Amino acid sequence: MLPPSAHFRPAPVRVAALAHSLRGHLADTGLIRLYVIAFTLMGSFVTVYNYLTYRLAAPPFSLSPAVIVGGLVLLTIGFFAAHSVASGWVSRRARIAPAQASALYLFAYYLGSSICGSAGGLPYGHGGWDVTVVFVAVLLLVGLGCALSLRSARRGPSPRASAVPPPRSA
Secondary structure, eight states: OOOOOSSOOOOOOOHHHHHHHHHHHHHOHHHHHHHHHHHHHHHHHHHHHHHHHHHHHSTTTOOOGGGGHHHHHHHHHHHHHHHHHHHHHHHHHOSSOHHHHHHHHHHHHHHHHHHHHHHTHHHHHHHHHHHHHHHHHHHHHHHHHHHHTGGGOOOOOOHHHHOOOOOOOO
């Protein structure tokens, strides 16, 4: 029911061009740091949401999940504010193929969710909530370190130096 796109022109997939822009993104230490921030932000966020309920439902709290709302609202606001800024920086920083750079950010974001959200159960199982808090704090400190070091991160190659040559005519 949507109208057709007015400005989209399908183009053939050029694997060499995709690989070239991917190498450019992975050569940019600033983008790598933003990807680590995505990984650690989402990993810590999902870990807290996955395991906090167990802590609060157990004695001495014995709370229902509805009572943990205040702290989680604050955590959620902080998470989405940081995520919005970091994801915005990705497209501003990418000198070539910004959509691909953003896709890599989202890949790191969901990878953090999958890996850390699951792995957060190990500290919880071995040491309870206190060890889980340390796990989350380490993730957040890594992300903070990456954020603070972004000013010193060199950008990847300039667009001209990394431009992919046009396809050869057949």
